[in-house]
Amino acid sequence: MVHLRDIKTDVKIGSLTLRNPVMPASGTFGYGEEFAEYVDYNLLGAIVVKGLSLEPRAGNPPPRIIETASGMLNAIGMENIGVQAFIKDKLPFLRQFRCAVIANIYGETVEEYCKVAEVLSGAEGVHALEVNISCPNVEKGGVAFGTDPAMVHEVTGKVKSSTNLPVIVKLSPNVTDITGIAVSAQDAGADAISLINTMTGMSVDIISRTSNLANLTGGLSGPAIKPIALRMVWEVYNKVNIPVIGIGGITTPEDAVEFMIAGASAVQIGTANLINPLATMDVLEGILTYLEVQDIADLRDLVGSLKLERPEE
Amino acid sequence: MVHLRDIKTDVKIGSLTLRNPVMPASGTFGYGEEFAEYVDYNLLGAIVVKGLSLEPRAGNPPPRIIETASGMLNAIGMENIGVQAFIKDKLPFLRQFRCAVIANIYGETVEEYCKVAEVLSGAEGVHALEVNISCPNVEKGGVAFGTDPAMVHEVTGKVKSSTNLPVIVKLSPNVTDITGIAVSAQDAGADAISLINTMTGMSVDIISRTSNLANLTGGLSGPAIKPIALRMVWEVYNKVNIPVIGIGGITTPEDAVEFMIAGASAVQIGTANLINPLATMDVLEGILTYLEVQDIADLRDLVGSLKLERPEE
Amino acid sequence: MPLNKRILTGDVISNREVAEGHFLMAVKLPFAFETPLPGQFIMLRIKGKSEPFLGRPLSVYAFQRRREKVICEVLYRVVGKGTQQFSLLKFGSTVEVLGPLGRSFTIFPSEKDVILIAGGMGIAPMTYVAGHYRGSKAGSKMKMICYTGARSMDDLVALERMEVLCKTKVSTDDGSRGYHGMVTDLFKNDFPTLNIKKTVIYACGPRPMLKALAAILEDQPVICEVSLEERMACGVGVCLGCVTAIKDDRGNKQYKRVCKEGPVFNIKDIMWD
Amino acid sequence: MPLNKRILTGDVISNREVAEGHFLMAVKLPFAFETPLPGQFIMLRIKGKSEPFLGRPLSVYAFQRRREKVICEVLYRVVGKGTQQFSLLKFGSTVEVLGPLGRSFTIFPSEKDVILIAGGMGIAPMTYVAGHYRGSKAGSKMKMICYTGARSMDDLVALERMEVLCKTKVSTDDGSRGYHGMVTDLFKNDFPTLNIKKTVIYACGPRPMLKALAAILEDQPVICEVSLEERMACGVGVCLGCVTAIKDDRGNKQYKRVCKEGPVFNIKDIMWD
Numbered sequence A, B: 001m002v003h004l005r006d007i008k009t010d011v012k013i014g015s016l017t018l019r020n021p022v023m024p025a026s027g028t029f030g031y032g033e034e035f036a037e038y039v040d041y042n043l044l045g046a047i048v049v050k051g052l053s054l055e056p057r058a059g060n061p062p063p064r065i066i067e068t069a070s071g072m073l074n075a076i077g078m079e080n081i082g083v084q085a086f087i088k089d090k091l092p093f094l095r096q097f098r099c100a101v102i103a104n105i106y107g108e109t110v111e112e113y114c115k116v117a118e119v120l121s122g123a124e125g126v127h128a129l130e131v132n133i134s135c136p137n138v139e140k141g142g143v144a145f146g147t148d149p150a151m152v153h154e155v156t157g158k159v160k161s162s163t164n165l166p167v168i169v170k171l172s173p174n175v176t177d178i179t180g181i182a183v184s185a186q187d188a189g190a191d192a193i194s195l196i197n198t199m200t201g202m203s204v205d206i207i208s209r210t211s212n213l214a215n216l217t218g219g220l221s222g223p224a225i226k227p228i229a230l231r232m233v234w235e236v237y238n239k240v241n242i243p244v245i246g247i248g249g250i251t252t253p254e255d256a257v258e259f260m261i262a263g264a265s266a267v268q269i270g271t272a273n274l275i276n277p278l279a280t281m282d283v284l285e286g287i288l289t290y291l292e293v294q295d296i297a298d299l300r301d302l303v304g305s306l307k308l309e310r311p312e313e
Numbered sequence C, D: 001m002p003l004n005k006r007i008l009t010g011d012v013i014s015n016r017e018v019a020e021g022h023f024l025m026a027v028k029l030p031f032a033f034e035t036p037l038p039g040q041f042i043m044l045r046i047k048g049k050s051e052p053f054l055g056r057p058l059s060v061y062a063f064q065r066r067r068e069k070v071i072c073e074v075l076y077r078v079v080g081k082g083t084q085q086f087s088l089l090k091f092g093s094t095v096e097v098l099g100p101l102g103r104s105f106t107i108f109p110s111e112k113d114v115i116l117i118a119g120g121m122g123i124a125p126m127t128y129v130a131g132h133y134r135g136s137k138a139g140s141k142m143k144m145i146c147y148t149g150a151r152s153m154d155d156l157v158a159l160e161r162m163e164v165l166c167k168t169k170v171s172t173d174d175g176s177r178g179y180h181g182m183v184t185d186l187f188k189n190d191f192p193t194l195n196i197k198k199t200v201i202y203a204c205g206p207r208p209m210l211k212a213l214a215a216i217l218e219d220q221p222v223i224c225e226v227s228l229e230e231r232m233a234c235g236v237g238v239c240l241g242c243v244t245a246i247k248d249d250r251g252n253k254q255y256k257r258v259c260k261e262g263p264v265f266n267i268k269d270i271m272w273d
Ligand SMILES: Cc1cc2nc3c(=O)[nH]c(=O)nc-3n(C[C@H](O)[C@H](O)[C@H](O)COP(=O)(O)OP(=O)(O)OC[C@H]3O[C@@H](n4cnc5c(N)ncnc54)[C@H](O)[C@@H]3O)c2cc1C
Pocket: C041, C052, C056, C057, C058, C059, C060, C074, C075, C076, C077, C078, C079, C080, C081, C082, C083, C084, C121, C124, C125, C228, C229, C230, C231, C232, C258, C263
């Protein structure tokens, strides 16, 4: 029986090694300040910060969120303080922790993606970039880049040449064939694939007959989308040989383990943070317990271990 | 103030007129026998039966279903008695009711779709065909036809020439651009568009490390997918000029009204029937109450009435 | 077509932990609820809750109809989130009940001897079968034996009621009570002593247990009906979610709905793998 | 960085309908729950339930800390499925509480006169402000008036407690009690009589009411802080879901988080459209 302290949980993403596979999902953890009183960041595999663009962005008008069955729609619209302010005002705070800092980046043009990547590569304390080509809530960029394999290839390749940091490409689930997109990203040099971002959705107020979001549509997240995310992780895991980071509705340790069995080397926790600021810690603890109870000494042995044959009953 | 009895609720689908916009979704109402003790079929707009293929199909091995957050995955695999047995054994029973009977059809090849359409066109008591090009749980046909605009055009056009019944094309949400698919179907002569079918998803048992479905993946349905369905209905409504039938997570009258505001001329209720056999009746009653309270004399005035400008607060 | 069926709303009048992780729930139902036949089940949901999302099938364990008072009892083990939520229900909680559902056990006249074989929670429908026979004039004097097994002593629940109804023989996998081994082995030891032509066997339990029973009874001219379990969504036959493989007349595999053509099947008709 | 914050689990010790559709809930919390400042709120969820999915923000209406006993009260109106589910909670139900959260009202020394203006459920935080002043040595003798308005008499809830704390003037849109008209009009009538340099105004209510108030106070050198409402997901500032348009130093529009930079804002900083 393996002992908790002997379990190997490190995850390699390009040249970066994470101490464990648990991190928050971009946009649900701010720039890390608010949750520092709740979560011991030293215990996290990494922190992923809110998406950054070259210039500050105001985002969409309110209302920006609405609850749905086992999920929520958001249309934040990439509000952020811009990459310079991030480096100046937020990064110093994050540097004090042992966990890796992953900067989620966003641009309206390929050039903007590259520029943001460049700027962040020069900053001390950023350990990897997560390229968000999947935001459904902006008019330009975002999901437009994430649905066409050729575009994915271009953005990934150019960002890759703008930085020496590991590059994680975050994909949109709003596509017919997620594997084609993932393979494009890999071919262009991506060090890992994050999936999924939100699914585009809508919600209507039947009295005013308006959308419940000022932006009309929004991105669906939370437990509702978990089955879709899990399927995409499995599909992509079978087609690429770079690590897959599983995201989508993960709320409990069991959810996270499901993603790992389906092929995720690491997991991100998004919406669950909004309900429980300690969600990342709870998931991490539970994964470790699972590994111990199931006598799995190395997390890697769990990743992609789905059995296709069903045991005889 | 409009009176309940004066409210116009009829819906035109090609040459067919439905008395009202409420019907069950295929595969959640069997062939109509089981629910006849629960629901007064004379009050329904139509009955949509389980998908029919040319020959009987055994479907997938169990387990075929698993619950998810606010939804379920199914991998029935198009089990059905075949179109001939349907006509002989099930149709006579359905003929006694005043509501329209819509036959959902499925084929592994374009020819099979056409053959099934032909056979049903000769049968008394079938009022329209719903062409399922979106089933994710079969190896051949199904969703393969529903994700490529050219294929959609071909299947729709050929089915259309095989029948004089109105042809409804039921689309898969597992695509990058639902409007392109819908326009293809319309261009090929579809009389209406049904959307959405289920989203492909997965669920893993973390103890046995097997899929919770023998078929590995399944189709996600229920309230979880409602926001996605609603968005797709809105997108398609704005691109086609044939009626759209809204499907996806509709459980309450409020859900149905949301779909209508977003552009659905009629609605289908699927998974909700499995929880409450009277779901169709409850939804219909609630829609009528809404129309009365909101003083809407004709259902058509509700369809697509979403306001894009938000009222000043 | 009479429109007589609908989901009924019931009030939980008790929900007691009878052994660790095992609960006995009594639900007060409207008069319209039909009297269940042995082997039938209900689909149970918590009113107004979206979790569990689908109803859960539970066998009828006991049933009373006295004047206007209709009470249905179910016995269940907490195995996942649905049964977990059920276990939290309190006096006065409102539940939704669909049923009684499914094909019941065939009830035979008094000449027959009755054997009941229960594994784990299979004790629930078996108790209702025994109660049904004992409550009928013909059945009150029938020869009846129940073989019941569980993993361990602590999982042997609701024995008392069964013991009142008939002779009860017990086994546990760990030997903590009664015969040390599987309930089917306990039964197998007695099998040669039976007058099999005069016997009817009813069984309910995990699939491996029923499979073992099928092996024991192979080629024996004895009537045996078993109740199967399968995940269910609708419980009424419309979704085709709950099928199991059954031999058709020619011995070919055919899927049948456990909720409609079952849950009770002739043991000879079941395809085990 | 001290890790001192977490979601706390509380027990509902009462949840009473004080007027049709309006409930007063008292939750017993662990000692670790910090004493809320006036204007702060909590995020409330029902433990173990997935519906409502997100927490719901509710202002602190009253708060007691006596030895180990910590009790937080909220006053809420049923408007949708979250508050509907809250209204069904019974004595002993378990809730999850995050808080106290948000920027509070600025508390001034005793020289000031205090005006409270409440529309609808805005009465909840206003009562807590009044209680806070009255409970402090400096505030116990301050001049304080509350203007409170609602659609109709039946929606005027929890007046009693406010009336004990300060002079309370009432308006209803339908004239069923007090001044017939909007609470801001009632206030406007008295406004000329105020010593505005010596006055601080606190207000909470629907956006149109606060907008009307802003119009009355335009260009007046009076301190006025208002509490805004916006749909929230996290309540702690990480999701950017709850923003409202605020003027920055140069008068340009800037989104600020109602849960973090608010819910209390200077009325002059708010952009109304
Ligand atoms: C006709 C019928 C009668 C039944 N009668 C009883 C009874 O009287 N008492 C009792 O305790 N249980 C009974 N069961 C089993 C009971 O329905 C399941 O234990 C229950 O649905 C599990 O729900 P859950 O949400 O707690 O577990 P889940 O989280 O859904 O699943 C936990 C585990 O239980 C398995 N499971 C889930 N549903 C079923 C199912 N329908 N049948 C078998 N295994 C399942 C899952 O595969 C999983 O391994 C019966 C099942 C059927 C089909």
